[in-house]
Each structure stands twice: as C-alpha cells, then as structure tokens.
Amino acid sequence: MGGRLAGIGRADVRVLVTGATGFVGSHTAAALAASGHEVCVLARTPAKVPLVLGPLGVDPEVVAGDMTDPVAVAAAVSGCDAVIHAAAQIGVGGGGSATEANLAGSRRSSVPRSAARTGTPARSTMFRRFV
Numbered sequence: 001m002g003g004r005l006a007g008i009g010r011a012d013v014r015v016l017v018t019g020a021t022g023f024v025g026s027h028t029a030a031a032l033a034a035s036g037h038e039v040c041v042l043a044r045t046p047a048k049v050p051l052v053l054g055p056l057g058v059d060p061e062v063v064a065g066d067m068t069d070p071v072a073v074a075a076a077v078s079g080c081d082a083v084i085h086a087a088a089q090i091g092v093g094g095g096g097s098a099t100e101a102n103l104a105g106s107r108r109s110s111v112p113r114s115a116a117r118t119g120t121p122a123r124s125t126m127f128r129r130f131v
Contacts (some may be wrong), residue, residue, distance in 0.1 A: 014038040016080040019087030030056040042076040
C-alpha cells in the first residue's frame with residue numbers, strides 16, 4: 001500500500017472494508033491498518049470480527065449489517081474516504097442466489113445512491129475511492 005491510498009494523497013484515510021472476516025478482506029484490513037489507515041468494517045456477525053482480525057493486529061470500528069442492506073451499508077460508509085468491497089456470498093454452481101446476492105451487494109455498496117434511496121442522511125464529503 002506504500003503508506004497511503006493512491007490518489008487520495010494522505011496516510012490517515014478512513015476505509016470501509018466489506019468482507020473483512022474473509023481471507024482477502026481480513027488481509028486487506030490488516031495491510032490498511034499497518035499503513036496507518038483507519039479501518040471500518042461491515043459485518044453480518046460482529047462477534048466474528050475480533051476472532052479474525054485480532055490475531056492480525058486490527059481493531060476496527062464494526063458496523064453490524066449485511067452487504068445487501070442499504071441502510072446498514074449507508075451507516076458503514078458514513079465518514080469513509082474509500083471503500084474496498086471484498087464481501088461475497090459463496091455458492092456452488094452459477095446463477096443462483098449467491099450470484100444475485102453478490103450483484104445486489106455490489107450495487108448497494110456504492111452508497112451515495114443507496115443512502116439517497118433509503119433516506120439515510122449522507123455525509124457531505126462522500127468517499128473518494130470504491131474498489
């Protein structure tokens with residue numbers, strides 16, 4: 001990560017990581033924290049966060065919720081400068097409910113529109129990166 005998120009230009013970036021209890025998301029959160037960024041996570045099972053991220057030295061702010069819930073996503077992204085969307089539902093085969101959940105979650109994670117749809121007040125400075 002080089003100490004800062006490319007294109008934002010400062011080291012103290014607040015980053016929402018979805019899927020932070022999975023392999024990719026947990027290691028992404030650890031790299032961000034090690035680079036001096038403030039990490040926030042959206043977690044369906046908040047009790048799982050310290051079990052997964054604690055051993056990696058990460059103590060993030062945790063927002064309880066699912067990636068398909070626009071209200072929870074809006075709450076999680078509030079105040080964030082960047083979003084790294086690593087959440088995914090895993091399924092066997094193609095085209096089933098896992099595919100739909102992943103598509104819906106990705107769409108709702110671009111929160112300025114999601115926040116507006118749900119009536120959730122959006123922060124005046126929206127995030128600058130969505131990965």
